[in-house]
Amino acid sequence: MFFKRKILKKCDFSYADLQNTTIQNAYLNEAKLSNSSFKGAKIFNSDFKFAGLSGSDFSSCLILESNFKQSFLANTTIKNSLVRHSNFDNAEMLRANIYKTSFRNSNIKGVNFRNSILYDIDFICVDIGKSIYVDSRKSIKDSDDFFSKPRSTNTSFENVRYMNKITVDRKDWLNYAKDSLKIKGLDNLTITTSIGDESDNFGHIHDHEGKKIEMFILSVEDSLDNKINDLSKGFFGN
Numbered sequence: 630m631f632f633k634r635k636i637l638k639k640c641d642f643s644y645a646d647l648q649n650t651t652i653q654n655a656y657l658n659e660a661k662l663s664n665s666s667f668k669g670a671k672i673f674n675s676d677f678k679f680a681g682l683s684g685s686d687f688s689s690c691l692i693l694e695s696n697f698k699q700s701f702l703a704n705t706t707i708k709n710s711l712v713r714h715s716n717f718d719n720a721e722m723l724r725a726n727i728y729k730t731s732f733r734n735s736n737i738k739g740v741n742f743r744n745s746i747l748y749d750i751d752f753i754c755v756d757i758g759k760s761i762y763v764d765s766r767k768s769i770k771d772s773d774d775f776f777s778k779p780r781s782t783n784t785s786f787e788n789v790r791y792m793n794k795i796t797v798d799r800k801d802w803l804n805y806a807k808d809s810l811k812i813k814g815l816d817n818l819t820i821t822t823s824i825g826d827e828s829d830n831f832g833h834i835h836d837h838e839g840k841k842i843e844m845f846i847l848s849v850e851d852s853l854d855n856k857i858n859d860l861s862k863g864f865f866g867n
Contacts, residue, residue, distance in 0.1 A: 643681075663701075699762070719762045719782055739782035742814070746791045753798040753834070753842060758810035759783045786814030795847035803847060818847045 645665040655675040662677075664684040672692045683703045690710040698716050703723040710730045717732075719739035727742075731751035739760030763779045786792060795818075799805065803820050806812045822845055834842050 699764070718760055737784055740784050742784070742786050742789060744788050744790060745786075747786075747789060747793075747795065748791060749794045751796045753796055753844065754836075757784050757806065758812065783810070784812050786812065789814055792818065793847075793849050797845050797847060798842050800843070800845050802845065815847075818849050821846050821848055 642665060643661050643663045645662060647665055647667050647670055649669040650667075651671045651673070652675050653671075653673040655672075657675060657677050657680050659679045659681075660677070661681045662685060663681050665682070666686045667690055668686055668688045670687075670690050672690065672695050674694045676696045677700050678696055678698045680697070680700045682697075682705060683701050684705065685702075686706045687710055688706060688708040690707075690712075692710065692712045692715055694713070695715045697720050698718045699720065700717075701721045702717075702725060703721050704725065705722070706726045706728075707730050708726070708728045712730065712732045712735055714734045715732075716736045717740050718736050720737075720741075722740055722742050723744055725742065725745040727745060727747045727750060729749045731753075732755055733751050733753045734755070736756040737752075738756050738758055739762060760782050761779050762782045792814075797803075797820075800820065800822075803815060803818060807815050834844060836842055
């Protein structure tokens with residue numbers, strides 16, 4: 630199934646069953662897709678800016694070079710998915726359940742992860758930190774609303790329900806994120822170079838040009854660490 634550009638802007642596809650579809654070069658700017666299933670979908674070079682995706686399921690998805698800037702992804706499930714070179718600038722990911730997913734080489738500046746669960750996430754080479762939010766929708770601009778004015782935002786992990794096993798690409802990432810980028814919600818984390826029974830190759834990867842990229846793991850040493858199986862069953866199924 631292929632969606633062509635432009636014709637789907639602002640369409641209402643709430644509760645859509647898009648499992649195992651291919652969505653390519655689709656222009657879904659401001660589309661309503663809340664509570665939809667994208668399980669197993671392949672999403673290529675598509676635009677979901679300002680799209681309403683709250684409550685949707687992105688399990689086992691492949692998402693490449695797509696735009697989710699300022700989209701509404703609250704209460705979503707993103708599990709066992711691969712996201713590459715995609716833009717989530719200022720996306721709303723409040724109360725999202727994100728599990729075993731890679732956002733490598735993507736933009737998560739200004740993303741709100743408040744009250745979310747993040748476990749086994751690849752944040753290697755992501756753009757993270759401060760951004761400027763501008764609501765360019767005509768309906769907002771015409772109303773001269775407060776939200777149409779540019780304002781500074783920052784990636785936030787405040788009050789996350791659980792966060793552990795986050796892979797990053799620099800040993801000082803935690804201090805850099807907290808002290809230089811002023812990202813909130815990372816205070817209880819520590820950083821290690823390996824976890825559990827990782828393979829002998831763990832510790833570095835190579836980018837597409839062959840450049841070596843070191844890998845480090847953010848982990849939390851507390852009683853919640855033993856509860857991840859219960860959390861994953863409760864929010865993601867068995």
